[in-house]
Amino acid sequence: MSGIRKVSMDDVLTILRAAGEATRLRILALLRHGELTVSEIVQVLDQSQPRVSRHLKLLGEAGLLTRVQEGTLVFYRLSESGTAASLLRAMLAPIDEAGAEVAADLEALANIRDERFAEAQAYFRDNAARWNEIRSLYVAEAEVEKALVEMAGEAATGSVLDIGTGTGRMLEIFAPKAARAVGIDMSRDMLAVARGQLANAGLTDAIVRQGDMYDLQLEDGSRTLVLFHQVLHYADDPALALREAARVLAPGGRVLVADFAPHTEEFLRTEHAHRRLGFADDDMKAWGAAAGLIPTDIRHLGGAKLGVTIWQFDKPRTDL
Ligand SMILES: C[S@@+](CC[C@H](N)C(=O)[O-])C[C@H]1O[C@@H](n2cnc3c(N)ncnc32)[C@H](O)[C@@H]1O
Structure with a gap:
């Protein structure tokens, strides 16, 4: 991690604390697979929306996530630059995606994407001629x-x-x-x-x-x-x-x-x-x-x- 911007120990602690919780780490691991909306994260984690939103807020405040507002939807994605992003990469790298919990989350995500794929297919089927x-x-x-x-x-x-x-x-x-x-x-x-x-x-x-x-x-x-x-x-x-x-x-x-x-x-x-x-x-x-x-x-x-x-x-x- 040479060339990294130096920050205070407090700043590092804030980042580690934010990531150091089971659901929040799951969210971070999930977002490695592309940006997601709150409701998609809620569906994957099977937890209430207010709870998930609280976790997202904390992760955002620690600089681990970026929030992109697009019309009525908000997408969350992993931060790509800064101290939090470098710590994040190091934290997520060793996680075994074949491990039971991560694999189950990724399967749930794949199901959501399959559903959307089917909806899009139906749209293009209906609109092909037009x-x-x-x-x-x-x-x-x-x-x-x-x-x-x-x-x-x-x-x-x-x-x-x-x-x-x-x-x-x-x-x-x-x-x-x-x-x-x-x-x-x-x-x-x-x-x-x-x-x-x-x-x-x-x-x-x-x-x-x-x-x-x-x-x-x-x-x-x-x-x-x-x-x-x-x-x-x-x-x-x-x-x-x-x-x-x-x-x-x-x-x-x-x-x-x-x-x-x-x-x-x-x-x-x-x-x-x-x-x-x-x-x-x-x-x-x-x-x-x-x-x-x-x-x-x-x-x-x-x-x-x-x-x-x-x-x-x-x-x-x-x-x-
Ligand atoms: C806007 S339409 C066609 C645009 C086309 N390139 C044109 O110039 O008219 C977008 C197309 O992307 C296709 N598409 C959407 N998701 C896709 C995917 N995952 N893989 C392959 N094609 C996909 C849709 O079936 C649709 O035909």
């Missing part, structure tokens, strides 16, 4: 698409992977120039629409198949360009999705994430299955960096209410 109409409601699509093509550069001529391809619009744009173009989506209904659209456009070489952005089932280092166009706001764990994208990316390859800038349009959450109301640049950059990617460009586009940002990341070349 998606192209819905997608154009919010944004100047043409502007975003033009920027994506510019930013993709040479990476677009290799092996392109479109994650959360939906109705396959990104493949329509990128497949004609790519040596290989594949779209992955969890929703069979979306993929059925995508297949039809690609066939109509004569893009018979573009392939779509069902898959999960967290577990792509594709070889390491096999893609030159990975796209997430309006997908990450559905993600429970965007950091994990970026890590999986980085894994399949070839050295020197590029990831482009196009998504909303932070906004307050709660109806997108309640009516359109969005998990996140846009993303701050700093969060996206931190997730990219944690996945071993280098942020190489950011563009902010469009609307006062719903701006779109494109974040560009490159995977370092191994020969440098």
Whole structure:
């Protein structure tokens, strides 16, 4: 822990006391798996909301957690910097996740996420036919698409992977120039629409198949360009999705994430299955960096209410 900022013994004690309680340590161990809302933590721990909120407050005051208010939801995540964060890393590292209590919590969390996955699937099933109409409601699509093509550069001529391809619009744009173009989506209904659209456009070489952005089932280092166009706001764990994208990316390859800038349009959450109301640049950059990617460009586009940002990341070349 060299290079760490020195603090008083009292400060260290406050942090240790906050973490030194069974439920609070469980919460910290749980949040290693992505940020969560209070009600999700309540569900996993099976304790009352006021109790859990009290624990969260204490952890927050000690600097162990960060609280991110997004519309009507508050997400809690582990602190990433400062003294508490370094102590936290050391405290959590030795915890055996196969141990009974942690494993049970992680199983409960997986169940919650499965439920949400099923809800999202149902939403996309119901909206598959209407998606192209819905997608154009919010944004100047043409502007975003033009920027994506510019930013993709040479990476677009290799092996392109479109994650959360939906109705396959990104493949329509990128497949004609790519040596290989594949779209992955969890929703069979979306993929059925995508297949039809690609066939109509004569893009018979573009392939779509069902898959999960967290577990792509594709070889390491096999893609030159990975796209997430309006997908990450559905993600429970965007950091994990970026890590999986980085894994399949070839050295020197590029990831482009196009998504909303932070906004307050709660109806997108309640009516359109969005998990996140846009993303701050700093969060996206931190997730990219944690996945071993280098942020190489950011563009902010469009609307006062719903701006779109494109974040560009490159995977370092191994020969440098
Ligand atoms: C907004 S839609 C389609 C966006 C599409 N890229 C476009 O440009 O029109 C988002 C897509 O993400 C897919 N999706 C959501 N969660 C996913 C996951 N965990 N794995 C794969 N696809 C997912 C949904 O099924 C949906 O088709």
